[in-house]
Amino acid sequence: MTATVHTLRPGREPSIKALMNLTAPGLNAVNHVILDRMQSPVALIPELAGHLIAGGGKRLRPMLTLGCASVLGYEGNRHFKLAAAVEFIHTATLLHDDVVDASGLRRGKVTANALYGNPASVLVGDFLFSRAFELMVEDGSLRVLKILSRASAVIAEGEVAQLTAQRDVSTTEDRYLEIITAKTAALFAAACQIAAVVAERDEKVEEALASYGRYLGIAFQLVDDAIDYVSDAETMGKNAGDDFRDGKITLPVILAYARGNEDEREFWRRAMSGRANGVAELARAGELLRSTNAVADTMARARHYGQRAIDVLAGFPKSPARDALTETVEFAIARAY
Amino acid sequence: MTATVHTLRPGREPSIKALMNLTAPGLNAVNHVILDRMQSPVALIPELAGHLIAGGGKRLRPMLTLGCASVLGYEGNRHFKLAAAVEFIHTATLLHDDVVDASGLRRGKVTANALYGNPASVLVGDFLFSRAFELMVEDGSLRVLKILSRASAVIAEGEVAQLTAQRDVSTTEDRYLEIITAKTAALFAAACQIAAVVAERDEKVEEALASYGRYLGIAFQLVDDAIDYVSDAETMGKNAGDDFRDGKITLPVILAYARGNEDEREFWRRAMSGRANGVAELARAGELLRSTNAVADTMARARHYGQRAIDVLAGFPKSPARDALTETVEFAIARAY
Incomplete structure (x- = not known):
């Protein structure tokens, strides 16, 4: 019953490169705005902002704004500033997230x-x-x-909701989906939607692109949450098992808890509460996630949302831009392997 | 050479009540917007926001928006939402300030x-x-x-600049004035300026009200910084000597350091660096601030800026609203005693 994403080019590894090539000239202009507008007479501001902004970010959200504008055939330049604004909002939330999570690696x-x-x-x-x-x-x-101030408020709501759910193993899958839709997918959706605004298209087009971004964002977060249990710091760029140690309730844990026996549930309660979450417990968590198929099924959920994102795109005429946005979904899902 | 504020009613204690009475009906409407718009399905948000918003704030900045609108004879209701927006920005900066300062009382x-x-x-x-x-x-x-997004960026710049200057006794008075103009006075200025926008007055009127707010804000912060060394927790609503313990470089310290002999300067260096800032040192700091006239002259600087705020108001026709804004300046300065 797992959904399968219908890949454009079966047998080939999907890549973010199609979107990067499509948006390269525009992204140059966006980067120019970003570097220009993160300046301040207060030297610590560009120094600290530059650490994150110059430091290996893929500019995925600005690329989505540019890619969606391209799907609509928009040829102006208004979206460069707006894509930079999206990246600034994203960077601000990363800076605050790392404080909230007391993270050491990103x-x-x-x-x-x-x-x-x-x-x-x-x-x-x-x-x-x-x-x-x-x-x-x-x-x-x-x-x-309006779109981006609303998205910002929703992101903050999602982050607070996540804080409230922290260490609570009784969090439902519905609640988890609400949280990631707010904290992650809302900005993906807004980044895509504003392309329709600058291209002066109607609300139906806005809504379609917002849906594409929202489903992609949900898939993206699901995969991130799966990766946290199956990868290492080198692949992932953050510490493996961070979510486990922080007691962050993600779908792999929700599924393993729901499917576990009473002994296993007690293990998850103790682990997520922080009473027992060392190296040995992380190893046992990995075993339980495998035996309950929790990580594999988290990936199946990701494929489901990825497929919905791709199906929304089918409403737009076929073009290299549409193909690049499709492949971006496949890439978001294939990252896990 | 100290400036004297020309009080409206010599011999009477200046009060914030004139502004409170003037703006009471409007402030009701503003409070309605504030309570309505701090709601969220995520219960922790109104709970935490309510702690600060319901908890004893004077709503000084919204009252300034309303008072300035009144000076211009504006009779619409657009400013209620905007005054609430100003209070939300102020509350957000207070929440973040308390995290930055690791404060325990406000x-x-x-x-x-x-x-x-x-x-x-x-x-x-x-x-x-x-x-x-x-x-x-x-x-x-x-x-x-534009006015409020600019003010928000300037506030953040001012806060980062203050962080950079922390514990640095070589901070100049000019630098200190730049910092408080950004972190405190910019929002006072914006709160006043937007009244001219809703009243559809020209940029000269906008600039005059912004100046009134800016000078009032500078005076307000100078008095706050003086109070930190002369008051107690009960009067002040925060812990006395907080700035001293945090190594926050305020004008009283800048003046005492500049006027001190080498032995006294060494005392300030050690105290502000955090190497020696206990109860005994706070007592000695108080003595040095008195012997160098540092607190008294900080108040003289406050009166100077207060007078400039009052003189800007003289450009507007005499009215109960103008009198209330004038008395607010006198009140801001008289708080110290």
Whole structure:
């Protein structure tokens, strides 16, 4: 009963390169805006922001804005500033997330909060967030401002909801889906939707692109949450088992808990509460996740949402841009292996 | 050579009540928006936000928006949402400030971060900040959005600059003024300026009200920084000597350091670096601040800026609203005694 994503080119490894090639010239312009607008007379701001912004981010969300604009045949340049605004919002949430999670590694690098301290990370996050709104105001579209201010509020709600659910093994799959739809997929959706606004297309087109982004974002987060249990720091760019140690309730744990016997459930309660979550417990967690098929089925859920993202795209005329967005979904899912 | 504020009613204690009475009906409407828009299905958000928003704030900044609108004879209701947005931005910065400073008391109450933890305070701050922009988008004025997104970026820059200057006794008075103009006065200025936008007055009027707010904000912060060395927790609503213990470089310290002999400067260096800042050192700091006139002259600087705020108001026709804004300046300065 697992969904299968219908790949464009069976047998070939899906790659983010199609989207990178499609959006390369535009992304240059976006990077120019990003570097220009993260400057400040207060030297610590570009220094800290640069650590994260220059430091290995794929610019996935700005590429989605550019790719969606391309699907619509938009040839203007308004979306460069707006894609930069999206990346600033994303960077601000990463800076604050790392403070919230007390993380030490991100994308294989020491985090900003570990290097510069929590206070600077909180405040530079606030700065980038404000800068994002300044960029949107310069563009002048109230519709874009509405979409991105709403997305920002939803992201924060999702993060607080995640905090509330932390260490609570009774979290349901529905609740988990609500949380990741808010904290991750809302910005993917907004990044795609604003392309329809600059291309001056109607709300149906806006909604279709928002759906593509939302489903891609959900798939992306599901895969991330699976990877946390099957990968190592080198592949993943963060510490393996971070979610386990933080007591973060993700779908693999929810499924393993729901499918476990009473002895196994007690193990998860103790582990997620932080009472027993060392190396030996992480190994046992891995065994339980395998024996209950929890990671494999998390990936099946990811394929389901990935397929929905691809099916939304079918409503747009076939084009290299549409193919690149399709392959991006396949890539998001194939990352796990 | 100290400036004297020309009080409206010599011999009478200046009070915030004139502004409170003037703006009471409007403030009711603002409070309604605030309570309505801090709600969220995620229960922790209104709980934590309510701790600060319901908890003894004077709503000074929203009252300034309302008071300035009143000076201009504006009789619409657009400013209610915008004044609520200003209060949300202020509350978000307070939540983040308390995390940055690791504060335990604010307005005489245990701080949100002490009660709910830093992660929740960071994220609920982000939520309120996003909500503020949603409120502005609903109003629909790009001019207001520009003023408040700019102010938000400037506030964050000021906070980071303050962090950079922390424990550095060589901070100059000019640098200190830049920092407080950004971190405190920018939002006072914006709160006043947006009243001119909703009243559809020209940029000269906008600039005059922004100046009034900026000078009032500078005076307000100078007095706060003086109070930190002369008051107790009960009067002040926060712990006395907090700035001293945190190594926060404020004007009293800058003046005492500049005017001190080498022995005294060494004392300040050790104290501000955190190497020697206990009860005995706080007592000696108090003596040095008195012997160098540092607190008294900080108050003189506050009166100078207060007078400039009052002189800007002289450009507007005499009215009960103008009198209330004038008395607010006198009140801001008289708080210290």
